[in-house]
Amino acid sequence: LPSPIPCSLIQPVTPELLVSPSSQDLGFECPEDRGNWTGRLDFLLSCIGYCVGLGNVWRFPYRAYTNGGGAFLVPYFIMLAICGIPIFFMELSLGQFSSLGPLAVWKISPLFKGVGMGTILIVSLVAIYYNMIIAYVLFYLFASLTSDLPWQHCGNWWNTDLCLDHHVIKGGNTTLPVNITNTVSPSEEYWSRYVLHIQGSSGIGSPGRIRWNLCLCLLLSWTIVYLCILKGVKSSGKVVYFTATFPYLILVMLLIRGVTLEGAWKGIQFYLTPQFDHLLSSKVWIEAALQIFYSLGVGFGGLLTFASYNTFHQNIYRDTFIVTLGNAITSILAGFAIFSVLGYMSQELGVPVDQVAKAGPGLAFVVYPQAMTMLPLSPFWSFLFFFMLLTLGLDSQFAFMETIVTAVTDEFPYYLRPKKASFSAVICIALFLMGLILTTEGGMYWLVLLDDYSAGFGLMVVVITTCLVVTRVYGMKRFCRDIHMMLGFKPGPYFRACWTVLSPATMMALLVYNIIKYQPSEYGSYRFPAWAEVLGILMGVLSCLMIPMGMVVAVLREEGKLWERVQQASRPTMNWGPSLEENRTGLYVASLAGSQSPKPLMVHMRKYGGITSYENTAIEVDREMEEEGESMM
Numbered sequence: 001l002p003s004p005i006p007c008s009l010i011q012p013v014t015p016e017l018l019v020s021p022s023s024q025d026l027g028f029e030c031p032e033d034r035g036n037w038t039g040r041l042d043f044l045l046s047c048i049g050y051c052v053g054l055g056n057v058w059r060f061p062y063r064a065y066t067n068g069g070g071a072f073l074v075p076y077f078i079m080l081a082i083c084g085i086p087i088f089f090m091e092l093s094l095g096q097f098s099s100l101g102p103l104a105v106w107k108i109s110p111l112f113k114g115v116g117m118g119t120i121l122i123v124s125l126v127a128i129y130y131n132m133i134i135a136y137v138l139f140y141l142f143a144s145l146t147s148d149l150p151w152q153h154c155g156n157w158w159n160t161d162l163c164l165d166h167h168v169i170k171g172g173n174t175t176l177p178v179n180i181t182n183t184v185s186p187s188e189e190y191w192s193r194y195v196l197h198i199q200g201s202s203g204i205g206s207p208g209r210i211r212w213n214l215c216l217c218l219l220l221s222w223t224i225v226y227l228c229i230l231k232g233v234k235s236s237g238k239v240v241y242f243t244a245t246f247p248y249l250i251l252v253m254l255l256i257r258g259v260t261l262e263g264a265w266k267g268i269q270f271y272l273t274p275q276f277d278h279l280l281s282s283k284v285w286i287e288a289a290l291q292i293f294y295s296l297g298v299g300f301g302g303l304l305t306f307a308s309y310n311t312f313h314q315n316i317y318r319d320t321f322i323v324t325l326g327n328a329i330t331s332i333l334a335g336f337a338i339f340s341v342l343g344y345m346s347q348e349l350g351v352p353v354d355q356v357a358k359a360g361p362g363l364a365f366v367v368y369p370q371a372m373t374m375l376p377l378s379p380f381w382s383f384l385f386f387f388m389l390l391t392l393g394l395d396s397q398f399a400f401m402e403t404i405v406t407a408v409t410d411e412f413p414y415y416l417r418p419k420k421a422s423f424s425a426v427i428c429i430a431l432f433l434m435g436l437i438l439t440t441e442g443g444m445y446w447l448v449l450l451d452d453y454s455a456g457f458g459l460m461v462v463v464i465t466t467c468l469v470v471t472r473v474y475g476m477k478r479f480c481r482d483i484h485m486m487l488g489f490k491p492g493p494y495f496r497a498c499w500t501v502l503s504p505a506t507m508m509a510l511l512v513y514n515i516i517k518y519q520p521s522e523y524g525s526y527r528f529p530a531w532a533e534v535l536g537i538l539m540g541v542l543s544c545l546m547i548p549m550g551m552v553v554a555v556l557r558e559e560g561k562l563w564e565r566v567q568q569a570s571r572p573t574m575n576w577g578p579s580l581e582e583n584r585t586g587l588y589v590a591s592l593a594g595s596q597s598p599k600p601l602m603v604h605m606r607k608y609g610g611i612t613s614y615e616n617t618a619i620e621v622d623r624e625m626e627e628e629g630e631s632m633m
Helices: 040-051 054-066 070-098 104-108 110-143 166-172 186-195 212-230 232-243 246-259 264-272 276-280 282-296 302-307 316-349 361-365 367-372 378-411 413-439 443-453 457-487 493-516 530-557 562-570 586-591 600-608 613-632
Strands: none
Touching: 040 232, 040 302, 040 316, 040 378, 054 070, 054 110, 054 282, 054 316, 054 361, 054 378, 070 104, 070 264, 070 276, 070 282, 070 302, 070 316, 070 457, 070 493, 104 110, 104 378, 104 457, 110 186, 110 212, 110 378, 110 413, 110 443, 110 457, 110 530, 110 562, 186 361, 186 367, 212 232, 212 378, 212 413, 232 246, 232 378, 246 264, 246 316, 246 367, 246 378, 264 316, 276 282, 282 316, 282 457, 282 493, 302 378, 316 367, 361 367, 367 378, 378 413, 413 443, 443 530, 457 493, 457 530, 530 562
């Protein structure tokens, strides 16, 4: 194959036989202005870093712990096969084919551009509280820079009479029975009473004072994120060589240490033993579906954004299975590391595994810090562990922010793309200010509310709509042809069946079931008031309302009667298709500026010098369309 000419050296051109004086200045903006990956491995590792995030360590063990242990793996893998893998591949295909962000990609059907707006709203809400979790990680990271971890012993000002120092009991060799039923570990009190200082808040309605140490950590986390997205994908693509691989080394080391602890088998047995009665609860299935979305990043636009920086013929089919299966294995591995420690702690406390720690987002900040105190050189291991969490979180947070920035700059490329650094700073500052409520003494209540509602049913509606638009409005045959032209082969029956029926039907059933079996949020023994529940529901509804709002705007922009406007707005725009001209073969050559030729492919190939394997594919696609047209006539 001839080596491609760099994008910066070619000018937008029109096929030779179709050039007119008025069309000389027309063409497509060169996508290199957006930036591109410098290598294929950059994209793969970036996707792994995006998908393998805090959710694998914090969310997956937490959801498995509260939803029946090993029974949670059943709906998890079912949702992965039906919803996760197919939609993952669909998002990558849309992004790579168009080289556009989550908003501009709706040139595929402008009537549904509200889906993109809903996606950006969801990602923004998630980015607010996700970076707060990174701030917690930074807090523990700095606290580890000491010779004696502050959560290792009782006797501090934040400890209560219920605090039980297990190191003292184990080292005392006392034969007297000790009542440990109503005790808590030093790490749990350090998290709740010192880090959060949650005793200073009576509930979500009275958040209390700002915890300035947390506020500074949040400011630092947003500063780090800004520096990550400042130089675009070219620099971040190299950083992931470390941030996407280093966490696995530490995770394996923690797993080995965990399984060697006394009583670890109790936690592993609890983790592996399925409690199938939990499968009758809608909450377990909804949690499994949401775990897929959170862990794989499906529906958030991050995958689409990353794929938009790919070369046109990147093998995203292979990358889909590498990332999704690798992500699942990582989640299970993290679960083993968590539950092995839970088993040890249950034996130390003399209680069942399911009562070792309170369920909540602080699981990773209670159990893992306690595990660090059991290791030699505990401050060193603690620093490594939280540095691992930092790299995991930053990879995902970078993707969230890149999604927002790319989406908006693709909408206004001539105004915002040259000022991308300044625009990114404005977004980071705005989200930091909105996240200040999370740094208060009652900030954890707000974090739980955002966690429960920001990406719940609203995310499902967005993904369901995307599937239906691609398969029904745009057309399954046309979408498969696009993939055929891009990858050289068509998706198999498995993907077509999932895209057409299984994925949207399953998510629709889960959505309806979740609404019927709605359960209010809670944090420990605290129940959220009615107004907080309404606020949470509104967060989810608002992302859904973006869809009809976008429809109204799209229809008003068209001309003619109402139905004619709807039809026009649902069709792809004239410039929909591959961004680079040399990739616009087959059907899409006809949409080049000034093109009116009935056989534009032949002119196109003469312009770029011969028939390549992908252009051969384009000929096959054109032949299929001609045969379909003749059969219809």
